[in-house]
Amino acid sequence: MSDLPCFYAPETADHDPQFWMLRGVPSRNKETAERAERLLAGIADAGLTVHPVPPTDRAAMHEVHTARYLEFLRDGWAEWQKAPGAGPEVVANLHPQKVGQTYPEGITGRAGWHMADTGCPLGQHTYAAALRGVDTALAATEAVRKGARAAYALCRPPGHHADADTAAGHCFLNNSAIAAQTLRGDHDRVAILDIDVHHGNGTQAIFHDRADVFTVSIHADPSNFYPFYLGHAHEVGQGAGKGANLNLPLPIGSGDEDWLAALDRALARIRDHAPGALVVALGLDAHENDPFKGLAVTTPGFAEAARRIAALNLPSVIVQEGGYVSEDLTRNLSSFLRGWIGVRQPV
Numbered sequence: 003m004s005d006l007p008c009f010y011a012p013e014t015a016d017h018d019p020q021f022w023m024l025r026g027v028p029s030r031n032k033e034t035a036e037r038a039e040r041l042l043a044g045i046a047d048a049g050l051t052v053h054p055v056p057p058t059d060r061a062a063m064h065e066v067h068t069a070r071y072l073e074f075l076r077d078g079w080a081e082w083q084k085a086p087g088a089g090p091e092v093v094a095n096l097h098p099q100k101v102g103q104t105y106p107e108g109i110t111g112r113a114g115w116h117m118a119d120t121g122c123p124l125g126q127h128t129y130a131a132a133l134r135g136v137d138t139a140l141a142a143t144e145a146v147r148k149g150a151r152a153a154y155a156l157c158r159p160p161g162h163h164a165d166a167d168t169a170a171g172h173c174f175l176n177n178s179a180i181a182a183q184t185l186r187g188d189h190d191r192v193a194i195l196d197i198d199v200h201h202g203n204g205t206q207a208i209f210h211d212r213a214d215v216f217t218v219s220i221h222a223d224p225s226n227f228y229p230f231y232l233g234h235a236h237e238v239g240q241g242a243g244k245g246a247n248l249n250l251p252l253p254i255g256s257g258d259e260d261w262l263a264a265l266d267r268a269l270a271r272i273r274d275h276a277p278g279a280l281v282v283a284l285g286l287d288a289h290e291n292d293p294f295k296g297l298a299v300t301t302p303g304f305a306e307a308a309r310r311i312a313a314l315n316l317p318s319v320i321v322q323e324g325g326y327v328s329e330d331l332t333r334n335l336s337s338f339l340r341g342w343i344g345v346r347q348p349v
Contacts, residue, residue: 005343008045009141010156011055014038017131017159019172021093021123031123032293032326033172038158041322044335045156048343052156058140060133062183066176066208070105071167074116075129075174081109082124092117092124118163118170132159132174139177143184143319146279152318152342154284155181160323162202162283163229170204171228178283178321179208182215185319189278190214193316195268196221197307198285198323199296201233201249205283211241216248216275218268220261222288222296223251246275254296258303261288265307269314280316286325286334293326301333305341312342 015038019031045052064072082092096114106112117124135157142153155177162178163171178194185192194209196202196219209215217239224233239247248271250264272280290298299307312318320342325331 006050006152006154006339007142007145007150008050008052008154008156009055009138010038010042010052011134011138013134014131014138014158016127017125019091019123019125019128021091021120023120031121031172033159034327035158036327037325037331038156040327040331041156041325041335044332045154045339047332047336048339050339053141055134055138055141058137058144060136060140062140062180063136063175065183066166066179068167071116074112075124075132075169078109078113079124079126079128082113085109090125093120116168118168121171122169122174124169128159128174135159135161135177136175136180139181139319139321140184142321143181146317146319147185147188152312152320154320154339155322157322161204161321162196162198162323163200163204165204165207168204171200173204176204176208178202178281178323179205181319181321182281185279185281186214191216191275191277192279192281193218193272193275193277194281194283195272195311196283196285196323197265197288198283199288199292199294200228200285200324201251202283203229203232206232206237206247209243210239210247211243213242213246216246216272216277218248218250218271220250220252220264220268222254227254227296252297255298257290257298258300258306261297261299261303262306262310265310269310272314277316280314280318282311282318282320283323284320284338285323286331286338289325289328289330289334291328291330293328301330301337304334304338308338308341309344
């Protein structure tokens, strides 16, 4: 394998979500299969090789997600189709607060329970694609466990907004959390560094009361940006996990200087945590031309970030999160990967 083995499962292209809504206006979902095509071009541009993804042992998936949620993802679409007048995708029209509420039996109620927003419609092929996304993350994890210093997983759909029991923001299964949980089998402590423009709220929620997985997220300020309700600086973890979560929200429109300064703070805290391995939740949507327009990181900024993260010299699984269709998406991934492999590890 190359210095940075890369993995992708083409079956994930079967996930083709249609529905999305912003400020009451329905439109085409942003999480399209074209994203993967542009990211594959970025891998090729960086001179790296894409390896096939074998079936994997998904034990960590069952540790990260609840059984009833996995059952909903598996069976929900077929049940939805039996309902009178059902649309082609499961799109919840209920979003309960859950606290003190009772888990429903019917598919309409369960859709609301397990879907936090309208950005994650469940289609006929979504669950199968999401499972292959998990396999992709686990293939990269296994490469690292077998001695690769780093490996990249082109996961689709992304995962960091999904918590143990809920889909959200294009995400169904939390690939980064599953990779970290798997790495815990080899290391007492693991860190997750999320540099997506959106806060990794699902990842934070999964590990919020644990000290063994240190979660760090650099993102656009959620005061007026998705996911809104989590991602603020005062959230530091709870119970045993107090102090094991770090959020570094940045003002909307922040560029390289502020973003890289936040990254340096994150890397210092990761060093203090002294993990045995790292998961990088790689969002490329912090770019200045990404459709979501949250931050204004440049293409060279991604290369510099990669150099700084790789310099931690930790076994690292790089899991693809966001980064939406734009002319720059291919260049941004290539820039990050080239920056990473340009760092030579000490012998």
